[in-house]
Amino acid sequence: MAIRFELPQDEMPEYWCNILPDLPDKLPEPKDISGKSLEIMQKAMPKMDVVNEFSNERLIKIPDDIYEKYMHVGRPTPILRATNFEKYLGGNLKIYLKMEGYTYTGSHKINSALAHVYYALQDNAKFVATETGAGQWGAATALAGALYNMPAHVFMVRTSYYQKPFRKYQMDMYGADVHPSPSDFTPLGKELLKKFPDTSGSLGMAISEAMQYALDNDGKYIAGSVTNADILYKTVLGMEAKKQMEIMGEDPDYLIGVVGGGSNYGALAFPFLSEELQKHDIKRKYIASGSLEVPKMTEGEYRYDYPDTAMMLPEMKMYTLGHDFVPPAVYAGGLRYHAVAPELSLLMNKNIIEARDYGQEEAFKYSVLFSRLEGYIPAPETSHALPILKEIADKCNETHEKKTVLVSFSGHGLLDLGNYAEALNFK
């Protein structure tokens, strides 16, 4: 029995899905307290990113050039059926996984990186600049830069740069300029280093440094999650999944995934949710999870807050632990963000999307189990979705119902094996 379902490259969907016009309420506007942040955002980011951020079109055509590049980085990705894991959970679930680890950078991040870099190129930017923590986003930016022949400056949180070098090496292979942030490459970085000589860096510092460097040198700053535009670009994966499921004759009862900033889960869920919101009839269940160590999903407040710890960007209404929340050193680096994307937050607030948070120990128990049963090593972030499957399976085993689940499987864990080894005490 086949357990992998491909979509041929010439059947890849031609549109991104924009949830904005179908949200049950109007999305609260960004708030520009300083009076400068909207202007900074508009100057720093590619023009079309700002246009797409506020678009009311339901479907936005993927530019031909991005479409072609999607094929060149591993799109469409397959859907796998996790038959061994199904058996382990009692046999009442059909589990389908939308596998973003099949992209060449190993996660969903490349889907929006290509779009941001393409639009920066349209603006005649001299380069793109961005920040990265664990490195998935930096690697995606580096590859997008390589394929568009656009220089990429990646400001990588100092401690990750030195302690978790594998994703940095991946960026090096792709030819990006990777700087340990704060860096002595920019005036702002030098200033920060002088002020805090022993700093291990932070995502906030790295964002400031990247944005300032872009503003000062005719570059464009690009951001890899949270914004409406970024989620929009990633919906190519959800559009694919919807088409794949339709071809298979399947319709998921549950759509599940993990939330760092929210772009991966939104990317899968929105194409399904959009049609349900239009009909005012939501039959599918949407459940997303985060890290219990960074419990924004279950303990965050729904209020205005800065998306960036540097407070350079406009405030947005979202579930947040506070922009100054200091996340503990969890190994799922992509889940350390303090807030949930505004679109997802609104849907959570309307009880359309349910939230969960799981501890690292529980999630990693499933990483090991899944690797041994299915052969595919999940990213630490991705494994936080697996306890939701257990919850659904337990319910089905009680009621003897059969259900179909579609999981946004955000990436593979091959470059995270060092983290697994530390957390699981491999000798």
Next chain:
Amino acid sequence: MAIRFELPQDEMPEYWCNILPDLPDKLPEPKDISGKSLEIMQKAMPKMDVVNEFSNERLIKIPDDIYEKYMHVGRPTPILRATNFEKYLGGNLKIYLKMEGYTYTGSHKINSALAHVYYALQDNAKFVATETGAGQWGAATALAGALYNMPAHVFMVRTSYYQKPFRKYQMDMYGADVHPSPSDFTPLGKELLKKFPDTSGSLGMAISEAMQYALDNDGKYIAGSVTNADILYKTVLGMEAKKQMEIMGEDPDYLIGVVGGGSNYGALAFPFLSEELQKHDIKRKYIASGSLEVPKMTEGEYRYDYPDTAMMLPEMKMYTLGHDFVPPAVYAGGLRYHAVAPELSLLMNKNIIEARDYGQEEAFKYSVLFSRLEGYIPAPETSHALPILKEIADKCNETHEKKTVLVSFSGHGLLDLGNYAEALNFK
């Protein structure tokens, strides 16, 4: 234009291809100088491995259970067309890549690991034991063990165990018992450690330790290259590639790849070569390359030699640098083997397969170039095939001929980024 060509899972070929009956001469018999080595081999290895080693059937049916497991580790793998690299080389080549990096362990090794473990299970072995250097084979054995619920003991060359831990962590995720060889886990290991307390280990020691441990404890020893049976099991990839090319309406003028022991190149080439040998009409060009630092392909002698530095196995006639050849520390660990598989050696000796050797510096220049043009990071071993493409392209650019090339792209380089960083001086 689509650049990826899939074979649906239910169209995966059902047969392995055995080249033995179609070789231009009878393959020289193994030579049992000690009078014990054949017996040791027969006792240590799975019974069906020994049967398949000497089979004269052209096509051998893949057992249903292995066929199903192939689907569960990422088979069939796609063929990609390297359109950007084609342009770089002048536009006269069509370059098709058979992508074994799409298997879950990241290389072609899993294709035979599943078969060896399956046959060990048929023999009611208590466990399988094997050696590994760089770790691709160990990782494949670990996953095969996990999927068959068969304990796996991997004896990993001591220096790799400590210095290149990522593939070891991969084996840990799959639940294998990984021992730094020589290890204090076996009597032979303890003896070796007592004799050479500061040893960094060697593949020879690791083979001895694994084989002895299997012989003494009702396990089976499995080997991941060189033997006829091992190449046979891997031909699933070549059988797929042949079917894929036929569906695409393409026929390669050149079949190229790299040789460590020879199983990856043989696996791709044999299904194509087999039909040509049967017709006594060889029109396609077969070119394989190795490492100039381990120049067995171009400087090896065609003579009887031990396949293992431990001299436990029967001698075989092959191109060899001598079983006591000490390979330098090249980063393409999979190319450090001292000899070429007997079947390939015979075909090289008959000038049916041409040989090349390329230096690490040249190969890695192509790794970087290829990563930036195509987005896919090749394994260090795989990149040694890329200079052959340049050679063919140069010829075509002179004569204005168009040619089609099929490359055995043995794996991805994500777990080799540390080696790339060292060799290429990433900061």
